[in-house]
Amino acid sequence: MPKERNLKKALLIVDVQNDFLPGGALAVPDGDQVIPIINDLQKEFPLVVATEDCHPENHSSFAHFHGKKPGEKIEVEGELQELWPVHCVQGSWGAELAPSLEKGRIDQVFYKGTDARVDSYSAFFDNQRLRSTGLTAYLREKGIEKLYIVGLATDYCVKFTALDALSEGFSVYVIPEGCRGIDLAPGDVEKAYFEMEKAGVCFCPLSC
Numbered sequence: 001m002p003k004e005r006n007l008k009k010a011l012l013i014v015d016v017q018n019d020f021l022p023g024g025a026l027a028v029p030d031g032d033q034v035i036p037i038i039n040d041l042q043k044e045f046p047l048v049v050a051t052e053d054c055h056p057e058n059h060s061s062f063a064h065f066h067g068k069k070p071g072e073k074i075e076v077e078g079e080l081q082e083l084w085p086v087h088c089v090q091g092s093w094g095a096e097l098a099p100s101l102e103k104g105r106i107d108q109v110f111y112k113g114t115d116a117r118v119d120s121y122s123a124f125f126d127n128q129r130l131r132s133t134g135l136t137a138y139l140r141e142k143g144i145e146k147l148y149i150v151g152l153a154t155d156y157c158v159k160f161t162a163l164d165a166l167s168e169g170f171s172v173y174v175i176p177e178g179c180r181g182i183d184l185a186p187g188d189v190e191k192a193y194f195e196m197e198k199a200g201v202c203f204c205p206l207s208c
Contacts, residue, residue, distance in 0.1 A: 008143055008144055008145040008146060009045060009046070009047075009144065009145070009146040009147070009148065010045060010046075010047040010048065010049060010139060010142070010144045010146070010147055010148070011041060011042060011044075011045040011047070011048045011049070011148050011149075011150065012049050012050070012051070012123060012147055012148065012149045012150070012151075012161065012165075013038055013048065013049070013050040013051070013101075013106070013150055013151050014050075014051050014123060014149060014150065014151030014152060014157050014158050014161055015051055015052065015053050015088075015151050015152050015153075015157050016031075016034065016035065016038065016050070016097060016098050016101050016151050016152060017052055017053060017088055017094065017095055017096060017097055017098065017152075018093055018094045018095070018096055018097075018098060018099075019053075019087040019088045019092075019094030019095065020053075020087075020088075020152045020153065021098055024087070024094055025085050025086060025087040025088075025094055026084055026085050026087040026088075028152045028153045028180050028181065028182055029180065029181075029182070029183070030180050031152050031153075031180045032098070032100075033180065034150060034151065034152070034177075034178050034179065034180055035098055035100050035101055036100075037150070037175075037177050037178045037206070038101065038102075038150050038151070038178050039100075039101065039102040041148075041150065041175065041178060042102055042105040042106075043105070045148070047107055047142055047144065048105045048106050048107055049106065049107060049108045049109070049110065049135070049138070049139075050097065050106050050108075050109050050110070051109070051110050051111070051112055051123040051133070051135075051151075051157075051161075052088070052095060052097065052109055052110075052111050052112070053087065053088035053095065053112060053113045053120075053157075054088060054090050054095055054111040054112065054113055054114050055087070055088050055089055055090060055095075055113045055114070055116075056089070056090060056114070056116045057086075057089055057090075058116050059089075059113065059116050059119075060076045060077070060081065060116060060117055060118065060119065061076075061081060061082070061083060061084050061113075061119040062083070062084065062085070062086050063083035063084060063085065064086065066083065068083050069083070070083055070084055070085045071083065071184065076117075076118070076119075077117055077118055077128065079118075079127060079128060081119060082119075082184075088113070090114075097109075108138060110123060110133045110134060110135045110138075111133065112126070112133050113126075115130070115131060118130060120133075121156050121157045121159075121160035121161070122157070122160040122161050122163075122164040123135050123157070123161040123164070123165075124136055124161065124164040124165065124168060125164060127160075136168045139170070144170065145170065145171060146170065146171045146172075146173065147165050147170045147171070147172050147173070148173045148174075148175060148204065149161060149162055149165070149172065149173065149174045149175070149179075150174075150175050150178030150179055151178070151179060152179070152180055153179075153180060153181050153182045154179045154180060154181030154182075154189050154192050154193070155181040155182055155183065155184075155188040155189045155191070155192040156181075156182065158174065158179050158181075158192075159192040159195065159196055162174055162196050162199075162201045163195075163196065163199055163201075166199055166200055166201065171202075172200070172201045172202065173201070173202045173203070173204040174196060174201055174202070174203050174204070175203075175204050175205070175206065176193075176203055176205060177205065177206050
């Protein structure tokens with residue numbers, strides 16, 4: 001990781017919440033292993049922001065809401081929707097940031113998935129780009145040019161956040177050691193890294 005204190009760079013922590021950790025409703029394998037890495041990384045950045053999935057109880061991505069099983073796909077609001085177990089419901093323990101995640105250095109938290117009608121993988125917009133989280137405006141106000149991304153899960157929220165960050169004009173760096181993926185279909189994580197690299201995302205191992 002670069003050691004310079006560049007005021008134009010920020011660390012973005014994506015969805016390190018209880019429901020995405022072992023024992024949670026939608027656990028990412030080994031998701032808890034990113035926490036000590038992220039805690040150490042925060043010390044290298046003058047600005048740290050985080051996101052939280054924050055769903056209403058009737059969110060359209062919840063399988064039971066449609067009488068379906070998690071993993072099935074249906075059309076919602078004209079878009080193909082992957083269905084998930086109930087997770088990160090507003091006000092629940094599962095929606096809270098992990099207890100062992102260092103929160104004292106987090107300057108701002110941005111909430112996504114708050115609209116029951118549409119899912120929201122990206123930290124910037126919902127999946128149909130109907131609503132912004134306000135993250136772009138915040139980062140621009142702070143003069144951020146380089147965005148370093150860690151969190152959960154590589155093949156969903158990390159990937160879509162990185163791609164949207166590029167589209168918003170930021171230089172984007174994903175730190176692989178600080179991410180873990182679901183790999184719902186074997187190879188999904190590898191495919192996500194390929195898609196990000198092809199789009200222009202850089203990967204920054206801790207040793208770089």
